[in-house]
Amino acid sequence: MSFNTFGRVFRFTTWGESHGPAIGAVVDGCPPGLAISEADIQPYLDKRRPGTSRFTTQRQEPDQVRILSGVFEGKTTGTPISLMIENVDQRSKDYSEVAQAYRPGHADYAYDAKYGFRDYRGGGRSSARETASRVAAGAVARLVIPEVRIRAWVEAIGGDSIDPANFDPGQIDANPFFCPDAEAAARWEALVDGARKAGSSLGAVIACEATGVPAGWGAPLYAKLDAELAAACMSINAVKGVEIGDGFDAARLRGEENADAMRPGADGPEFLANHAGGIAGGIATGQPVRIRVAFKPTSSILTPVETITRSGEATEIMTKGRHDPCVGIRGAPVVEAMVALVLADQKLLHRAQCG
Amino acid sequence: MSFNTFGRVFRFTTWGESHGPAIGAVVDGCPPGLAISEADIQPYLDKRRPGTSRFTTQRQEPDQVRILSGVFEGKTTGTPISLMIENVDQRSKDYSEVAQAYRPGHADYAYDAKYGFRDYRGGGRSSARETASRVAAGAVARLVIPEVRIRAWVEAIGGDSIDPANFDPGQIDANPFFCPDAEAAARWEALVDGARKAGSSLGAVIACEATGVPAGWGAPLYAKLDAELAAACMSINAVKGVEIGDGFDAARLRGEENADAMRPGADGPEFLANHAGGIAGGIATGQPVRIRVAFKPTSSILTPVETITRSGEATEIMTKGRHDPCVGIRGAPVVEAMVALVLADQKLLHRAQCG
């Protein structure tokens, strides 16, 4: 089945393929009366946009978003907000090889196995290009949760991690890697450039923090805040792991090490630690919500790999053309968008039940 | 909001609190004509049942399941299957302390922040006891997917991992830890016993593998097989991380290391590796589906921890009474159940769209 809608009451639906005429999103359930224009969305698309440095794919897409509905006199009306982004740089190339053989690591074989055939041009629907629609929808979600501040960054590339001691939020937008550690950013230049030149690719870890999430948001048990965040992030192409708070590290701790002790604070409790990542029992505790997301290395590489053709014969394939040497880098604005979309939904859900 | 239903077309809804009269699940959308009786469900509940060894809570619950609807003459009718498990051993104890103060690491504060008050007896709805309902529903799901074999085990406790070289599936049910490595199981006896005696607790990592999942199951993009698995497992109490395939390790690999090359095989492609964990683009590839789940240490510990009362005053609390020294151990049958529930849903979804 195909399920291209996400959310319970604040919902969005995305559509579009890498090489079709356009991609887009329909955002439904948005509260009325929020001031909005394309200018509120474009900056987020610009952060995710390809072709801005030599560390991302060279596809040139202006990614200009148009609002087609749901806004009147500069404000949301409460009706569906249709967002469209035209595809401009669908380079006409020869896809005959990709059409006939499966690129390992890509969704080629799986789509064929499911649907019997596939739109092979640039990966079709399974292209990372789809995430532009998420980012556009996420920009609308942010307007719904002005009390929340969401910030994602790249924590590691190819196994090379930032040094927490060097964490400087001001750095995140100061380098092409969304890297909060200036020294790591410098190292990554060489690392990513090397992978690019070698026709190879690198994985990455994205961290994201949302501050200002009020205690109480969350919809236990099967739409828990952490479960929704996990689904939202795992639905991003190339993501293979999600952690909340200490994540897998928590599995190594003892109970007394993992407890987030509390003291009386000025506004509710003051927590002495945040191993939980701001979520307990699926409900926000008021602490910062912390999530980590693992991106595998881009599957498109210039090294020939053993594979089979559609008719089942042995062959080799290597992916020509433009690609991100580390698709995780542009994952940072996408993770931010997904977190915003989940939180907007959870805010409205909480308001529905608890007034 | 409260969302206690999971699934798209094969759906289940759970209800019940730790110390209410009963807990249960309603399974809806099950195909008709499947042979079923309580005896098909009970063995899975018995695996999860507390009180079977000194390594789990000493609460004595027979966890006898009753089928109240949806079955006629020994077969599913296609109508909702109502499953009920009575709570037997709700020990009458003094809850006044838990009622008045928040146990760090527990959902106490979050539930109060959300709902204004909470059923504090044994954790109420946020108790691990709820997972018995999942296991019962999961047993029904297994009947829907006879082509699939699901097997979970404990991979690490308190940071002490099994040795893959010792992996012996026959061991999993031969020790109280669902541990496939006899040597590790021996070590864990002392480890868990020590934690129990010290009033401490340990985290754990559960691994789960589903073989026989046909290529093609999966509902991209927002009900991808991996996204659904992530949501399903993250919705289990105490889970803080989910990985598909290589998970966070994939973020350290290069593209050529991570590619699962293919060769012609007897039945479709033969894969030379399975970094992807059997899922590409959110769709099963036909390889074993592999998932890892991190459980934090049980929050109930006998060490006093700083906390606050409902009225905001400083105090200390330690959790008296019965608890699992490592809640992750009993997580193994729960993860199996959630994987079964997701796969049953995805099987029906695939059949809906692709015939």
Place this chain on the structure above:
Amino acid sequence: MSFNTFGRVFRFTTWGESHGPAIGAVVDGCPPGLAISEADIQPYLDKRRPGTSRFTTQRQEPDQVRILSGVFEGKTTGTPISLMIENVDQRSKDYSEVAQAYRPGHADYAYDAKYGFRDYRGGGRSSARETASRVAAGAVARLVIPEVRIRAWVEAIGGDSIDPANFDPGQIDANPFFCPDAEAAARWEALVDGARKAGSSLGAVIACEATGVPAGWGAPLYAKLDAELAAACMSINAVKGVEIGDGFDAARLRGEENADAMRPGADGPEFLANHAGGIAGGIATGQPVRIRVAFKPTSSILTPVETITRSGEATEIMTKGRHDPCVGIRGAPVVEAMVALVLADQKLLHRAQCG
């Protein structure tokens, strides 16, 4: 497919067959802190209960409801409320005829065509008994919408309508027909008794009015208040038609006759008419919400009717045993329940989006 859940954020799931051990409902998404006990639910079940007069089936069911979860110290906790009603009077009779031949007008043939077999005892899942679960859930819904008053009555039986001039709300609960017109009630005694004695049955029209619904409730375009009411009522067994406001009569009017003119009133507009039945564009206008529902005559009759057996041979069948001579009568409390359930959901949805 089987879909036994209704609602978007205030949701309920029903389960159970006519002759199983019990039936029930799970209500999810209920706001916390509402005072509730079985005594708040039982009176509505008593109104729907069979066996209270000679004009309904003689099956004797006490329909005692039990709350199994979601309530603590007399208040809803925000977690799922599990309601169970045991089946007591499943008369052991010989079902061999019904098992082998299809009763015309019943769901027998359709269930067999869909599922391959069916629980034929008393109609199984398609029995009107299922509506007891709705009524129980509806009683919970009423607590969510204390600002609304819902009142249903029988407007016509077998084509014999009440005289609007005789409408007296005080009469509704004063006769076994939920009839607001004492004269009609007197006529219906003979009418229904005659049908019962003749082994025949009668159709009925139920009208329902909800006052106090605030302007603004409604979720356009595909969960419009009127669309949800139509779905809710058409899902009741034996219902064949639904009208909002003037319904089919509106199709005979001219635009100027149908316009509900407005004047300034004390609290918002004063409407000069209510052809619309309190709903415009799928959104409540603040006027009384008016709905009419057509129930077909009970399909169980003592007249032999031509039919076929499961193996496709010609035969005749007549329904022995207990049945309602006019199932529409007991439809009145069911329609009330469905209206309450829809309005509770719409109230929460409105609060979600519009604060």
Place this chain on the structure above:
Amino acid sequence: MSFNTFGRVFRFTTWGESHGPAIGAVVDGCPPGLAISEADIQPYLDKRRPGTSRFTTQRQEPDQVRILSGVFEGKTTGTPISLMIENVDQRSKDYSEVAQAYRPGHADYAYDAKYGFRDYRGGGRSSARETASRVAAGAVARLVIPEVRIRAWVEAIGGDSIDPANFDPGQIDANPFFCPDAEAAARWEALVDGARKAGSSLGAVIACEATGVPAGWGAPLYAKLDAELAAACMSINAVKGVEIGDGFDAARLRGEENADAMRPGADGPEFLANHAGGIAGGIATGQPVRIRVAFKPTSSILTPVETITRSGEATEIMTKGRHDPCVGIRGAPVVEAMVALVLADQKLLHRAQCG
């Protein structure tokens, strides 16, 4: 709340306002491999298109549909199909009156009450223009159910009904009224023309029949085939009533009159009548599915009607500009589309559960 998505597994989402740049629909869950192009959709839009006779609004809209995604090499890929129709003839007129006062019968007041303000240009989202999106989506749905033939017609206008004895399906597309009775069509010319010239409007009844629906489709109990049809049709602007089979007439029958007796037939049972409209217990019986839908008269009339302004003062309003004298006429292709959309969804649901 705003819910602009309909369907369970074959789903569509519509967006757009009367006077925005475009309207559209996203169809999700469509099976792959179906041959499709704009030419499969356009004829249905042309049937619904305004401005084709003097009996419909004079707004000139070519209603050219564009497929933006989900189709590759002329076939559906299984991914979302985005359909867009540009608004061309949004006549620039003075909306100041409509902006400031509520048109009785319209959704003006209700939208303001819900959302605090509204896009008043041409009715915004509550315009009948939205139904073009439904018709486009419905054309896709038809491809999913080639075994079904759906045919709607106008049965009555302003209380003047067709004579069943004159029913000639060949007439339906031979006059501007979708009228199967040539004599009635002749009468309606004068009737509708008179209403138009008088600045008045007329209601209508649409009948629709779907043949070839296999026994077994339907998703009891809360997504019954009839309940879904009722919701689908009641969600169309201006609809106030829905009947399945005999509808309200069934409420006047006795059980023996209403029974659809069965005999052995060539392919399963031969029914001797179809009072049920092809649905029993919410499941298709294999007989033709019959539904009737009541449209109120167009609310836009040239007669001044008492109303209030946004600030609550008394005024009068009459609707200038273009409008349909009988909006029900163009309702025929819309009802067809909604029936197709429901049936496509139910087909896939049935396949999901019952294989």
